[in-house]
Amino acid sequence: MSVALSLQQRSPAIAVSRPGIEELFTSCVDFVWRNLYQLGVAEVDLEDQTQEVFLIAHRRYASWNGGHPRAWLYAIARRCASAYRRRGHRRYELCVYDVPENGMEPDPSERFDVNELDRALDGLEEGKRAVFILFEIEELPMREVAAAVGCPVQTAYARLYAARRELARALSEE
Amino acid sequence: MMKLDPTNLHRIDEGPPSKLQRLIRRSRRRRPSTDATSRMAARLASAGVFAAEAPTSSGGPALLDGVRAGGATLRRLAFGVGGGALALVALGAAWSAWQERPADRMSDAVVAPTTADRTGPSALGTTAAVDSAAVPQPLSTIVPVVSVDELPSTRPGLVATSSTRTEVRSSSPPAPRRSESEFAIIKRAQDAVLSSPAQALDLAEQHARAFPTGELVQEREVVAVEALARLGRKAEAKSRANALLTRYPRTPYVVRLERALGEPLSPAPSTSGR
Incomplete structure (x- = not known):
């Protein structure tokens, strides 16, 4: 006997102008990956969590208005990373058959540089860090940055300038 | 002291070279393999x-x-x-x-x-x-290439002529195909589920033997469950689905498994059925 599952229902009419999840994945997978990393997801879990972001995006697709796709994905990634960090206390140890591949392209020298920036970014308050990353590294327009972090555009500018000052100071001290 | 002047805002990347600029550019290259x-x-x-x-x-x-x-x-x-x-x-x-x-x-x-x-x-x-x-x-x-073994030791006249090139090519054919890749087996199995579930099941078993700890274990099990369900072997399908759920509690395939079985899977798979 078969039981009808509500899960089988597809989301209804989908606007033509909105990019599909597949398209979003193709264009934004690197963006999501980088931001999850910056949001505190461990390297070994980045693949899982990135996948999770697109699964959630798929589930919430019907409620998305189609604007600022990266800001939308960032908001999902932020919630994912937050939930991930809350679970952290239960995952200190992992039994694995094989040493997990961390999915990063191997280049020790680049890694050293990137880690230096990571350390400097870690010293920033979360709001400033998010604005700096989205504007300077991800090159989002400031309006989209503000939408992603959920603050007025002027506030985003103020955070950006503060972040720049603090980073310049931190890097010059090293 | 910087002023807030949004109309005149440049990214660090667009400004004069600096350490921060270099770090930013490098950090953009971080991406999944x-x-x-x-x-x-x-x-x-x-x-x-x-x-x-x-x-x-x-x-x-x-x-x-x-x-x-x-x-x-x-x-x-x-x-x-x-x-x-x-x-x-x-x-x-x-x-x-x-x-x-x-x-x-x-x-x-x-x-x-x-x-x-x-x-x-x-x-x-x-x-x-x-x-x-x-x-x-x-x-x-292709740039003319001569293998080390064929380099002349005493005959200086030998150069990489077109005939040499042909010879090199014919003497180094593509490496023999190794056993079919993990992805290819799963893809074939997925393709076969609807038309020929028995074959899909065979392919799943083949994958299980060849790649017991492969990357696509979950995909294989989903195919197996779907194939078993289509073959009318519901009990086996269900126990296999529950086993998958036990091993991978956060598997993204729950919906698909439920769809194949035609009934919801219980979140605590230790109790068989509901």
Whole structure:
């Protein structure tokens, strides 16, 4: 006997102008990956969590208005990373058959540089860090940055300038 | 002291060279490996995530949509992103499109061997795909190459003439195909579920023997459950689905498993059924 599952229902009419999840994945997978990393997801879990972001995006697709796709994905990634960090206390140890591949392209020298920036970014308050990353590294327009972090555009500018000052100071001290 | 002047805002990247600028540029290169990206794409496609956006023609089975969308994604990733290993993964799934796009084929063929060298013959079957990718490369674009063994020790007249080139090529044929790649087996199994579930089940068993700890264990089990369900072996299908859920509690395939079984799976699979 078969039981009808509500899960089988597809989301209804989908606007033509909105990019599909597949398209979003193709264009934004690197963006999501980088931001999850910056949001505190461990390297070994980045693949899982990135996948999770697109699964959630798929589930919430019907409620998305189609604007600022990266800001939308960032908001999902932020919630994912937050939930991930809350679970952290239960995952200190992992039994694995094989040493997990961390999915990063191997280049020790680049890694050293990137880690230096990571350390400097870690010293920033979360709001400033998010604005700096989205504007300077991800090159989002400031309006989209503000939408992603959920603050007025002027506030985003103020955070950006503060972040720049603090980073310049931190890097010059090293 | 900086002023807030949004109209005159430049990114650090656009300003004068600085340490911060260099670090920012490097940090942009952080991205998942091509292998990781293709694994995610394959899983999302299999989970039906990409299917909802595909034109749902006449409400066909969701599985078919998923498979179709999966192929399309891998193809687009391969040609759009241009990732070498990704192209290799996509090769198996998108051979027909491959034939239609000679220009892309060439660029990917050039990329392929380097990536394969770096990643090695991974579970995603780079070896077999490299062989196929290398074949269409025209000889005219290959720099004349003479193997070390054939270099003259006493005869200075020997140069890399066209005949030498031909000889070199014929003496080093593409490496023999190793056993079929993990991805290829799963893809064939997925394709066979609807038309020939028994064959899909065989392929799943073949995969289980060849890749007991492979990357696509979840995908294999989903195929097996679907095949068993279509063969009317509901009890086996259900116990296998529960086993998958026990082993991978956060598997993205729950919906698909439930769809195959026609009933919900209990969240605590230790109690059989509900």
